[in-house]
Amino acid sequence: MSVRLGRIGYLNVLPIYHPLETGILPMDCEVTSGPPAELNKLMDADKLDVSSCSSVEYARHADKYYLIPDIAIGSRGPVQSVLLLSRRPVEELDGRTILVSAQTHTSAALLRVLQAKLWNIKTVFTTGSATDVLGTGERPQAILCIGDEALNLRYHPDYPHRIDLGEAWRELTGLPFIFGVWIASRESWRQNREKVEEAARLLLAGKNWGTDNIGDVCVMASEESCLNYDEMCSYFDGLVYDLGPEEQEGMRAFYKSLVETGIIDEAPELVFLP
Structure with a gap:
């Protein structure tokens, strides 16, 4: 069976999904596109196997998901969107x-x-x-x-x-903020480990292609946007697609703040795909 893959329907993930959706990187996935809140619901209902989702969705249901390593969407300052x-x-x-x-x-x-x-x-x-x-x-x-x-x-x-x-x-x-992460359903991983891991590798390959070819992405995006080329380059330049040590520190600080403000009861551990 094909992996059911969730895609945020926003411009900010274009660098990751463009090579997958155009065949630059062959993909065997069934893609569902939507806003973060909708993808959160689909993941929680076990209707997707792998998806981009809100950082808060991981915090609220961390026991159901694995984080996909080295991929996220965030900023180290102004995010503009x-x-x-x-x-x-x-x-x-x-x-x-x-x-x-x-x-x-x-x-x-x-x-x-x-x-x-x-x-x-x-x-x-x-x-x-x-x-x-x-x-x-x-x-x-x-x-x-x-x-x-x-x-x-x-x-x-x-x-x-x-x-x-x-x-x-x-x-x-003083830290980056991670608005969205990519997660895999633990149940999907148990049932179809090879396919889920293949989808995770594909997303990372998409991220690498997108960041290596960001100039071309800016040209494409500006042709169908209210932003011109220079504004588009400025927008993408402010985004973070990595989930390294500093980004993880920012996530932990956010989760701690959510506990302090009563939004969640307990800060989750960051558990990555095995």
């Missing part, structure tokens, strides 16, 4: 409502951490599509948007205050 857009300075949002994208789990949790540990404010979250809400003429006090939507809305004239959550995390901790 995870943004808090506000009509007023962030310190003035205390007690107000923030519209949060329904597509994200990790970014919403990170925003809670930053509110508690960096800005000392408390807000109310409501869930919805920023693009849809803005299209009605409504203007929420603040919006947390991610992925391609964040890239499209980042210079919205009604939201002069723009907080990049990757940059804010770096300000708080």
Whole structure:
């Protein structure tokens, strides 16, 4: 059987999946694309074998998954595609409502951490599509948007205050922030170890191809985006695709913060595919 592979439907993973989806690297997988929150649900329901997923999904169900080594999606500062857009300075949002994208789990949790540990404010979250809400003429006090939507809305004239959550995390901790990881279902690995390990190797090969050919990826991506070539190169240059010692330290610091803010009960160990 083919491995059921989850793919985040955002621009930021294009360098990894482009060589797989175009046949540059032959792939025997059944690919399901969607936002992180949807892939989280599919993995939790055992409907995918290997997938990119939110860092929070691993934290909440670490006993069900193995981390795939050496591959992640994050930043060592500004990430550009995870943004808090506000009509007023962030310190003035205390007690107000923030519209949060329904597509994200990790970014919403990170925003809670930053509110508690960096800005000392408390807000109310409501869930919805920023693009849809803005299209009605409504203007929420603040919006947390991610992925391609964040890239499209980042210079919205009604939201002069723009907080990049990757940059804010770096300000708080000095560490990289890992928004997403690639995981394998432990049950799938037990049942079909060879195929799952082959999919993991393929993803790493895709990452290596993408980082080696990032200039070509920027050209392709800019042709179908609101970002021009230089902006696209700047975007990809700010992303982290590795899961080395410093990135793992950033994950552990995030999980510790989630415990301290009451979002999870216990910080998980980082357990990698055997």
